[in-house]
Amino acid sequence: MRLFSCPVCQQQVYFDNSACLACGSEIAFAPDVMQMVAVGAPDGAHRCCVQRTTSDLCNWAIEAADPIERCRSCRLTGAESVVGADALRARAEAAKRQVLYTLLQLGVPFAPKMGDDDLQGLRFVWTLPAPGGAPTFTGQQNGTITLNLNEADDAHREATRISFGEPQRTVLGHLRHELSHYFFHRFVEGWPAIEDFRATFGDERADYSAALEQHYQQGPRADWQQFFISAYAASHPWEDWAETCAHYLLMVEAVDTAAAWGLRLASPASPPVQPGDAAASAPVERLVLDQWLPLARFLNAMSRSLGLPDSYPYLLPPPVLGKLRLVQIALTEKGRSA
Numbered sequence: 001m002r003l004f005s006c007p008v009c010q011q012q013v014y015f016d017n018s019a020c021l022a023c024g025s026e027i028a029f030a031p032d033v034m035q036m037v038a039v040g041a042p043d044g045a046h047r048c049c050v051q052r053t054t055s056d057l058c059n060w061a062i063e064a065a066d067p068i069e070r071c072r073s074c075r076l077t078g079a080e081s082v083v084g085a086d087a088l089r090a091r092a093e094a095a096k097r098q099v100l101y102t103l104l105q106l107g108v109p110f111a112p113k114m115g116d117d118d119l120q121g122l123r124f125v126w127t128l129p130a131p132g133g134a135p136t137f138t139g140q141q142n143g144t145i146t147l148n149l150n151e152a153d154d155a156h157r158e159a160t161r162i163s164f165g166e167p168q169r170t171v172l173g174h175l176r177h178e179l180s181h182y183f184f185h186r187f188v189e190g191w192p193a194i195e196d197f198r199a200t201f202g203d204e205r206a207d208y209s210a211a212l213e214q215h216y217q218q219g220p221r222a223d224w225q226q227f228f229i230s231a232y233a234a235s236h237p238w239e240d241w242a243e244t245c246a247h248y249l250l251m252v253e254a255v256d257t258a259a260a261w262g263l264r265l266a267s268p269a270s271p272p273v274q275p276g277d278a279a280a281s282a283p284v285e286r287l288v289l290d291q292w293l294p295l296a297r298f299l300n301a302m303s304r305s306l307g308l309p310d311s312y313p314y315l316l317p318p319p320v321l322g323k324l325r326l327v328q329i330a331l332t333e334k335g336r337s338a
Contacts, residue, residue, distance in 0.1 A: 001101065001253060002260040004029075004036045015101065016094060018052065018059040028052070028061035029097075031072050031104055037061055049074055055086035056093045073097045075112045078144070081126040088152040092126050095152075095171040099179060102253045108183070108331050113143055122182060124175075138174055140181040147174060167230075167313040173246065180245030184238065187330045200326050201244075202237035211236040227319045244323045247314070248284075248331070251292045258295050265294035284325045288316055 006013050011022035013036055019026055030037040030046050037046045039061055049071035051058035060071035068075065073096055082089070103110055113121030123144045129136040136148045150156045152171050161169035184204075188197055198204070215235035224234040233243035258265075299311040316324075 001098070001257045007036055007038045015098070016059060018057075028059050029101075030061040030063075031100075032063055034104065051093075055089055057090045058093065058097070060097065073100050076100075076110070076122055076124050078113075078123045078125040081124075082128045082149065085126075085128055085149050088128075088149040089126055091152040091171060092124075092147055092149060095175050096124055098172060098253075099175045099249065102249050102256075103179075105256070106252065106331060116142075119143060120186060138178065140178040140185075143182055143185065145175070145178040145182065147171070147178075166232075167309075173250075176246035176249045177242050180242040180249075181238065183245060183331065184241050188241070191330075197241075197326060198237075200323055201240045204237040204241075206236060208236055208238060212239075225315055226317050229314060229316070229320050229323075240323070241327070244320065245327045245331070248324055248327045251287060254295060255287065255291045258291070263295070263298075265298050284328050285321060288321060288324065 001015055004013050004015060004017075005011065006020035006023060006025055006027060008025040008027075009020060009023040011020060013020055013027060015029060017027060017036070025038055026040045026048075027036045028039045028046065028048055029035075038044060039046055039048045045064055046061040047064055049058045049060050049062055050069035051071070051074045056074065056077075058071060058074050060073050062068070062071050073093070076096070077093070100110070110122045111120075113123040119142055121143055125144060125146045126149050127136045127146055128149050136150075137146070138148050138151060139146055151160075151169075151174055157169055157171075188194070191197065212235055215232070220228075220231040220234040224231055228234045228240060228243070229247050230243050233240040293316070296312040296314075303309065303311045
């Protein structure tokens with residue numbers, strides 16, 4: 001995430017800010033120009049999203065001539081989303097805006113679903129299980145991403161993480177993962193080079209339900225760390241793709257943040273850290289070896305200094321680099337031409 005400045009006084013502001021703490025100006029993030037803009041002026045080029053004063057606390061802007069009152073992020077939230085649970089919903093919306101920023105930076109196209117039969121569009125639905133009712137699951141189907149808002153509750157999410165034996169579990173991670181399932185449906189299914197996918201990730205036509213049942217009953221294969229980014233990725237090629245693609249989005253955003261803060265951790269012979277949009281177009285091997293891994297090692301060392309678990313408890317063996325390379329092709333080349 002890059003650093004932003006107030007368009008009025010030029011002081012530093014952050015992606016989530018709706019006002020400048022230095023001069024008090026009302027500001028918003030404008031996705032059409034990828035920067036903070038002043039809003040509220042009668043002759044301004046942008047206006048506030050209508051969700052700014054609701055529990056969603058949206059701080060995105062809309063072009064003044066746009067007839068739709070909701071911003072590009074809020075247009076993706078389905079009307080069937082649960083009403084209430086304001087704090088949880090605000091956290092989910094904030095995570096959605098953050099991951100959409102990365103997609104905008106990469107040039108990955110997205111647009112709201114125009115109906116249930118629109119298989120290309122995207123929709124986010126926030127749900128909560130009814131007391132005593134059927135459980136509500138996080139997942140993706142035909143471009144509709146459903147998030148159980150309990151995942152935005154820290155205590156519930158941490159308890160779930162421990163029970164599943166996961167190294168990490170975050171709302172942002174959930175959205176990256178489910179978006180990655182959508183990207184497979186959008187950009188890889190029917191791909192002329194689908195055999196390249198199968199040679200790299202495996203045959204996605206394998207029985208998905210049976211694969212997950214085996215994973216939960218027997219655990220991952222013993223050598224999964226040599227071939228997969230996570231234990232869950234070893235369960236089925238769809239999950240391998242989703243876990244790997246989500247990891248690519250994580251790396252791009254983290255490298256962008258490091259570049260924004262001027263953080264340089266590589267050797268003098270290595271190229272300087274580039275913003276995420278430039279880093280994403282570089283070969284995956286350079287993104288990982290020259291930019292991401294030095295940063296990840298620093299994050300782990302800092303976490304240990306603070307008495308915390310490693311921030312990045314993952315390995316990136318050569319087979320995973322090959323998978324990341326295919327993800328990059330799908331998102332940056334296939335995605336931009338879609």
